[in-house]
Amino acid sequence: MMRTLYSKFVWMTLLIMFASGTLGFMIVNTYYHHNLKEKNDEKNVLVAKSIVNSINMSNNSELDSFLQSIGNTGYQLYVVGEDGLERAYGGKFRVQRINKSIVDRVLNGETYHGMREFPNETFITGYFSNELTNTVGVPFTYEGKNYALFQRPNIKFLFNEIHLLLGGLVAIMIILSVIAMLIVAKKMINPLTKLTLATNKIANEDFQAELSIYQHDEIGQLADSFRNMVKQLDASDRYKKEFISRVSHDFQTPLLNIQGYAHLLEGGELSAADHLKYVTIIQQESKRLSNVMKQLLVLTSFDQANSRTKKEPFSLDRQLKQVIQKFRWLLDEKEISINIKLNPVNVYGDSEMLEYVWENLLSNAIKYNHSQGEIQIVLEESEENVCVSIQDTGSGNKDTNYNQWTERFYREDEARSTQIEGSGLGLAIVQEVIQSHQGMLSFESVAPHGTRVIIRLNKL
Numbered sequence: 001m002m003r004t005l006y007s008k009f010v011w012m013t014l015l016i017m018f019a020s021g022t023l024g025f026m027i028v029n030t031y032y033h034h035n036l037k038e039k040n041d042e043k044n045v046l047v048a049k050s051i052v053n054s055i056n057m058s059n060n061s062e063l064d065s066f067l068q069s070i071g072n073t074g075y076q077l078y079v080v081g082e083d084g085l086e087r088a089y090g091g092k093f094r095v096q097r098i099n100k101s102i103v104d105r106v107l108n109g110e111t112y113h114g115m116r117e118f119p120n121e122t123f124i125t126g127y128f129s130n131e132l133t134n135t136v137g138v139p140f141t142y143e144g145k146n147y148a149l150f151q152r153p154n155i156k157f158l159f160n161e162i163h164l165l166l167g168g169l170v171a172i173m174i175i176l177s178v179i180a181m182l183i184v185a186k187k188m189i190n191p192l193t194k195l196t197l198a199t200n201k202i203a204n205e206d207f208q209a210e211l212s213i214y215q216h217d218e219i220g221q222l223a224d225s226f227r228n229m230v231k232q233l234d235a236s237d238r239y240k241k242e243f244i245s246r247v248s249h250d251f252q253t254p255l256l257n258i259q260g261y262a263h264l265l266e267g268g269e270l271s272a273a274d275h276l277k278y279v280t281i282i283q284q285e286s287k288r289l290s291n292v293m294k295q296l297l298v299l300t301s302f303d304q305a306n307s308r309t310k311k312e313p314f315s316l317d318r319q320l321k322q323v324i325q326k327f328r329w330l331l332d333e334k335e336i337s338i339n340i341k342l343n344p345v346n347v348y349g350d351s352e353m354l355e356y357v358w359e360n361l362l363s364n365a366i367k368y369n370h371s372q373g374e375i376q377i378v379l380e381e382s383e384e385n386v387c388v389s390i391q392d393t394g395s396g397n398k399d400t401n402y403n404q405w406t407e408r409f410y411r412e413d414e415a416r417s418t419q420i421e422g423s424g425l426g427l428a429i430v431q432e433v434i435q436s437h438q439g440m441l442s443f444e445s446v447a448p449h450g451t452r453v454i455i456r457l458n459k460l
Helices: 005-057 063-072 100-107 161-203 218-267 272-303 316-326 328-333 351-367 402-406 426-436
Strands: 075-081 086-089 136-142 145-153 312-315 337-342 346-349 374-381 385-392 440-445 451-458
Touching: 005 063, 005 075, 005 136, 005 145, 005 161, 063 075, 063 086, 075 100, 100 136, 100 145, 161 218, 218 272, 272 426, 312 316, 316 328, 316 337, 316 351, 316 374, 316 385, 346 351, 346 451, 351 374, 351 385, 351 426, 351 451, 426 440
Parallel strands: 337 374
Antiparallel strands: 075 086, 075 145, 136 145, 312 346, 374 385, 385 451, 440 451
């Protein structure tokens, strides 16, 4: 059976109270035996001697009455005469036995330090032990006879009203402390109980779970972190579902086309032109699926925390020229002119991933440009960073929300997606690459038409 944190807290607190009380008792007991025990003995010897002095100075022949009056003031007295007479005053001793040799020594004039020499027990059974041996003894003479007087404070008077009040006060303090501790423990554990319930709801994908914990302490910080985590999990869950939906759509359309045209090819009654046309479509759709898969793999590699770019210094202007050369045939085919201004610049980064960035941006500039259009590519180096800008004369729009362009599977115009090839993953990958290089990606609308893409990278 699992023990709750509340029960653990209660038992631990009680254990600490017990341990601290025991340790405190041992410390006080040690202090008593090493410091107070002898002083207590000396104090009682002085009391006994003052009693004896009073007896010697008194002309009262009634010794019993005098000793009885002393006993009534809070002392236990035991008197032994040389003739063997034994009398007790002020209450009986629990153990009324004492060695005869001790009595003889006191009768012969010695002082008995029974309190000082009492065995080293705990002071509860030492200081308060109501035994005849736990006394002090002094000799005195009365009417020509020698006597031994043994004296100690009356145990009943040690527990007077003040001591009872103090004991009651301590008991009430302990009880109230335990009750307060239980209430405080419950109050401290309650937020953790709420966190547990909320966590169970999150485990069941209930991301709308409310957590009403607002404290200015570590638990409050934990609750704030939990709420932030829930928001991120909720956003991640929505993104995951949307991602799966879009991936399914991007896979389903080309697959259906491949299946449909493959079924038509099975018929066999096709002209050579139709046969070539269907085969070409199947190849294009297969290539489209392959490109989407490759891009998904690239995004997955960036999503993994242990995947990092392999950076090294290289010439950025030379890389841009090579990328432009790759697209020369497409530029000529669409009759798009290109103006370049590439200053010699070296950067430190992953050349393979950055090459993908320039290919994707230049491909988009061509894809969304018009025939007889123009593309400008500028590479400059400032004191702060390296700046690459790619500007086209395509269908730019100043009202466009450019932040959406880097979302995965985003297509600005769904109707146009059937006419212009693309998966909506290219700019998402570009954003991931630039972020992995601690760079910045931004978009600007250019009047009257066109878009400028600006990338800033750290200098070498």
